[in-house]
Amino acid sequence: MDTLPAKLALARTVGLAARASGRGGGTSLPGRLLLRLDARALQRLASQLSQGRYVISATNGKTTTAAIAASVLERAGRQLVRNTAGANMAGGIASTLLAATRADGTLSGDCGLFEVDEFWLDSVSGQLRPDALVLGNLFRDQLDRYGELESIAARWTALVRDLDQATALVLNADDPLVADLGRDRDAAIYFGVEDDRLALPERQHASDATHCRRCGHAYVYDAVYLGHLGHYSCPGCGWQRPVPVLQARQVTLDGTSTASFTLVYGREQRPVRLKLPGLYNVYNALAAAALCVRAGVELDTIADGLESATAAFGRAETIELDGLAVQILLVKNPAGTNAILQTLALETGALDLLAILNDNIADGRDVSWIWDADFEPLVPHVRHVVCAGRRAAELALRFKYAGLARDRLTVEPELSRALDIAAGQAHGRLFALPTYTALIELRAELGRRGAASPYWSDGA
Amino acid sequence: MSEPERLRVCALYPDLMNIYADRGNLLMLRHRCQWRGMGFELTGAGIGEPIDADGADIYYMGGGQDRDQELCAADLVAHKLEALRSAAARGAIVLGVCGGYQLLGHDYQLGGRVLPGIGLLDVRTVRSEGARLTGNVAIEVDLPHAHERVLAGFENHGGRTQLGERASPLGRVLRGHGNNGSDGYEGARQGTVIGTYLHGPLLPKNSWFADWLISSALGGLALDPLDDELEEMAHAAARVAAGL
Structure with missing residues (x-):
């Protein structure tokens, strides 16, 4: 007998009690309880999402990328089930799915959009079985929590190696640590910036990924845009930045309010004016656009969704x-x-x-x-x-x-x-x-x- | 009139051994010299680059990721060992923080592999299977001509370091783990060679120690006082964070 409905009910009750106690905000408690009751709960709930499951991870920009993708996917008529930034580990995602489950056990949405903590990505994505896995960037983060960048990169490498072929990899071509993950995979979808006017005079101080993951040689950069993101190649093994199928060209940054660019996809292009500032949000928008291309959304709808997206929490x-x-x-x-x-x-x-x-x-x-x-x-x-x-x-x-x-x-x-x-x-x-x-x-x-x-x- | 005093600092592997914001340490040294009207000269030496045994008053090496630390270990032995030895012998300060500390010792055992060190400190480090030693830390030190006695910082290391007979501990652990989490000591000192696990970074949290390094490196030079209100507040907050 399937006891999942009973487990859902119990976990939900605990969630209501926690909320009533006034602890508030992003509680992952019911989800964690649900996972204790049923280790496969994520998979069982997520498998109902018939219009696609999409997972986003990165050191920076997860929440905004998810918010932009949501703006597009909702415009395309998808009923989203999505988590918040405060709930991006296994327990939080289980809580999200639990909250979207109706009394009869069916989900209130048809499309899953999840931002996932980079350290939890391997365990969570194995259960969610995403149609696309979007990897935005890897930067030096909080070392006491996450350990070294290399250890996350190694975990992601193992994750990609074991990834189901049905999952499309969507990768930032401009981050050598991320782009390298697609090296042995046929159908990775790359996004990147093509605008030499944005190039910085040199890499910023805390730039990581200075050496090729394959051969150890120092990367050579033609252009650096942000941290270690840019146009690079490895003189040691000959690895080049992949040519992205989705590009941002003619980027204009307007203070802390807006950024505009030309979104190029294959032979098509659309002007996009974001309500979000900075080059980092151009990258977030590109990542979201690539996800939505994979989700089969028309380019016009994507451009409209990018333009109407507003800032995520904080x-x-x-x-x-x-x-x-x-x-x-x-x-x-x-x-x-x-x-x-x-x-x-x-x-x-x-x-x-x-x-x-x-x-x-x-x-x-x-x-x-x-x-x-x-x-x-x-x-x-x-x-x-x-x-x-x-x-x-x-x-x-x-x-x-x-x-x-x-x-x-x-x-x-x-x-x-x-x-x-x-x-x-x-x-x-x-x-x-x-x-x-x-x-x-x-x-x-x-x-x-x-x-x-x-x-x-x-x-x- | 005599020439203004000048501090010469050589950063070892500034592009690779910098993971715990080691730049903060160099910024402290630079500004605290410049605000006093002293000269400050920073040079860097990367992989394959030789260093001048007489070219600096302080040689500094920070921490790095495992892979980078491994590259640097081999290079230190191949290209920098002799110069650093003679620099230490003439009384230059050699300061290693975290991974840099480990490489100043005899060696660092990582599982089946052994990274060579340069043996300026009589210490050995072994990577433990146990949890990393992570958290805020405060130690009590007793340094010549120093009025202050507490260093506060943050530690995050998988290696456990044991001192040999010729090295003294830098300090006694007041809060935190220290060298190995068991013997109650932190860091090592042997003549003018100093190693510590305290980053966070070390000098912004302990401006008095930055001044001690500057003064000691310049033969006990008396330093003009600076307005250290913010520095003292930051030090106090780091002590509180460590539980003092």
């Missing part, structure tokens, strides 16, 4: 606080922070910042990464920074050693007071740069002030 979203525009830009590792600092430096006028550094487990307890991020180019654009959070002083120190004058720095660890100071000083707009748990706290604080809703009611 990813360049703007919240109004008593007439002050507060734009929130999550920072969590050197490459992601560099992308955001680069984008902020495109803004005209002096910037007021509220930078919040926590060292809770979800942030990474090791805050050394702030010294790997390039704060230096931002400093000339800064009017004032209020540093907050559990490691506020060290963040202030990072700004100081990047060249920011002491009188432009305020240290106030306590978030509510820091927000008061920052809002009081800001000239019409404030950029908030929180780490992950600081983002949750900031959204809650803005909510208390009537400016934002608590994040678990944020939808998907």
